[in-house]
Every structure is written in C-alpha cells, then in structure tokens.
Amino acid sequence: MKKNLLLSLLALAWMILPSESQAQKKGEPLYQAPLGIASYTFRNHWEHGVEKTLDIIQEMGFKEFEGGAPQGVEPAAFKRMLADRGISIPSTGAGFEQIESDPQAVADRAKALGAKYVMCAWIPHQRGQFSKGDADRAIKAFNEGGKVLKENGITFKYHVHGYEFQPYENGTLFDYLVQNTDPEYVSLQMDVMWTHFGGGDPAGLLKKYGDRWVSLHLKDFKKGAPKDKTGLTGPENDVPLGEGELDFPAILREANKIGIKHMFIEDESEHEIEALPKSIAYLKSLRY
Template sequence: MSKIAAQLYTLRDYTKTPEDIKVTMHKVSQLGYKAVQLSALGPIDPVKLKEIADEEGLYICATHDSFERLRDKTQDVIEEHKLWNCKYVGVGSMPPEYRKEGKDGFKRFAKEASEVARRLAEAGFVFVYHNHSFEFQKFDGKTGLEILYEESDPQVFFSEIDTYWVQHGGGDPADWIRRLKGRAPVVHFKDMVMGKDGQMMAEVGEGNLNWPAIIEACDYAGVEWLIVEQDICQRDPFESLGISLKNLKAMGCV
C-alpha cells in the first residue's frame, strides 16, 4: 500500500520564512498528513527544518531542487538528505536550455541527469524526474518523455509522474505509471477539471481523471508515495489539500 504526502509547493505562499514554515507544517499535520515533499521553501537552516518537521510528526519523503544545484552542489544535497532521512531527490523540470535544443536536448539531459543521479545513488539516494506537459511534444514519432526514459540510465534515473500534466499533454497517466514499473517510486496526484476558460487543476477526486485506473496502476508499478499537489487552487490551498486527502481515503488510499 502506498503512503500519502503533501507537496509543499501547493503552499508556497505560506512558506517564505521559518515562522511561516512552522505554522504551515502544523496546519498540514492537523489536516491529517503524515509526510511532506519539500519544494519552494524560503530560506531556512536544514537543521531547523528537520526540527519543525519532527515536532509536527511529519516525515520528509521527497524534495524538489533545481537541476543546477543537484549537479553543482551534489554533496550539499546529499548531506541535507542524510539529515532529513529523505530518500527521494527530485528535480521539478528539465531546464529551458535543454528544451531549446529539441530532441537533442532531451537526449543530453537524459545523459547528464543520469550522471548526477549516479552520484546520488552512490550515497544511497534516488533521483526522480517530475514531468510537465512539454515533454509530450513529439520528435520523429516519439514524445520527449519517451526519449528521456529511453536515453537515461534505468538503474538511477527514476520518475515522478504528475497525473495532471500527463493528461494535459495528451497522455494517459495510468498507462505511463504502468510503463515505468520499477522506476516510479513517487507519483504526483493532481486532478483536472474543465472550467469556462479551459483546463484547470482540481482537488484529487473533484475532476475528471480516472482515479481507479491510476490507483490500480500505482499498485501494479510499486509506487511508494502518492504526493498530493495542486499548483493553482480555486479555494484556500489548505482546504484543497484537505479535500484531496479526504477523497483519497474514501477511495481506499490510507
């Protein structure tokens, strides 16, 4: 059974200072979450961050950092993750300079990110790549995401499939999770609904994604963490995280 966490990027407007982070972590814990993914936090000492998380009974299950920092300050990243006892080191997106190169950029990133991922793996950590929808652009009949996973090292380059962005790009989230069996330890759960101006992000279970199929795919693929994220909320983001958790519990995810 997978475990559920909250992606703090959802609450980035409430994590700008150490005091903000403390208050926000408390609220997340009160919602019923037992784990968080770190992303878009304001400046805070890593030791202080661990103390806050521990005080609130929150396990740091994954992170997001820039690829530049993972590449150029790998040892700093390793030391932080050792402190936090956090296994999964995530990058939020492929940097723009690679995207400008088209197919060759996807291949180059797959190679260079695999090199970084090997350094992390040697220290006991797992590199995960978080997709958006630009990776579904096709090059000679293959999507950028296919190129990334074909050209990267499957022993060290893992996935963080984002259900909303796969659907946004015209893909099938459940299919992609299944395809990456053994390389999909964490998945971002985010729903999609149609508003008057087009596609919008929604709380898990409040939109149109096929959650029974997605959850079944996660079980099949051996996903460890289901991480709830909502970049843009139509209501208070804490309320949105609460609704997603409630719905996931109703779906049998606990």
C-alpha cells in the first residue's frame, strides 16, 4: 500500500515538473522578434528629411521596418537607405482599392522594396456600420488579390482594425472574414490595440486562429478611455506600451506559441519620440 502511494506521488510530481523546454525559457525575454517599427509612427517626420528620420529609427535600435517609401523616394533607393542602417523591410502596405484593382502593381512595388508581405489596413465602409456586404467585397478582393501576390512570392495579410467585430450569426464579421478567405492566399496581422478597442480579445484570437496570424502591431490604449467599433480614436488615447489596458505578457506568450516572427511597434500619439523609448524598455523588461 505504502509502495503504491509512493509511486503515485512520484508520478504526480513528475507531471507537475516543468518540461525541459519550459525550464529553458524561464527568465528569457517574452519579446523574441527583431525590434520592428511601423512607418505610420514617423508620419510627422519624413517631411523634415528622410535620412534624418531613418537615423532616428536606427538610433532607437529598430531592425525591421513596415511601410513603403516616403513620397518622392524610389522604393529601391529607400531599401538601400534602410539597409545601410542595418534595417530590413519584411512588410509593406497597400490600399484596399489597389489590392482590388491592380494587385500585380502592388506586388511589383513590394518586390522593389524587398518585402515578403503586403498588408491592407482598411476595408471601405460607412463609419461604425461595417456590414456583411462590406465583408463580402473584401473577401473577394483579398482572395483574388492574395492569389496574385502569392504567385509573385508575397504573402498578403489583412490588418485587423476593430470595426470587424460587429455581431454576425454566432460570432462576428471578423469570424466571417476569416472563415471565408482562403488561408493559402490571405493571412492576418493583428493590431492588438484596435482589436481590443473593437471588443476583441487579442490573446484569445491569436489562440483561436493560430497560424493565420503572421505579424502584430503593438500599441497600448489609455486606461478607461471609451471604446467602440469605429476603428477610430484620438491620438491622446495611444499610450506607451505597458501604461494602458492591454495584457502584453498574455499576448506575447500566445504570439510566441504560434510562431509569429514579426512585431512592429506603432505609436499613434503626438509624442512618439518620448513614448518609443518607454515602449522599448517595457518590452525588454518582460520575461517568462
């Protein structure tokens, strides 16, 4: 009897001990991707000098850039400017109408930048009234445009913006979008703040849709500020990472589980130069 009890206790202890991989991760950083920045963060800087702005980005330690060449700069030249500073362009963006009408031109621009992903961040609709008809238009455009991009060696991804969480049947119009786009041609980028703003659960949705997600936009939302399903809010509600409502440890743990390799900080405040170092320090402070 005592022997059986001892064996049972030993078996239980073995079950609750951390696995070798878990033990190895203890103390490691939660943020495991190269440090990335979204172009929109520096929207107020390009006019003061492209190379001057890129120097700021380099000095902050960013290694990946998501976006296109600023106005007046050729994509190949912009790619060289970034490469000279040790920064790559894994991902760029395109407007919905561009994806819908001329995806080959979108692919050509992406290839000139050296990008492997093209992101679309907005589906046309009446503010606050995203509908099934809007979703159906997007499904057709994304499936067809994504196919052309794949034929050019590029992955298309839709950037979630929060208005897609309108209720629909047993879920939301976001669920409807995901279920009716072809995984071969359409991947997803989660903007964690806009997902939260629209009523979605970032960590839960990462888990639910797994490898459909290929990248993240990281930004935080001011505690207690009002939320809705417009996908629009003022810059005053964008705060440094770790100072707002989002649960970044949970988000990053789930992102790591599903293998997301590209995460871009996007600061939409009007104080990005002061906010970015705080966001970077916060990310670096997070540990398993």
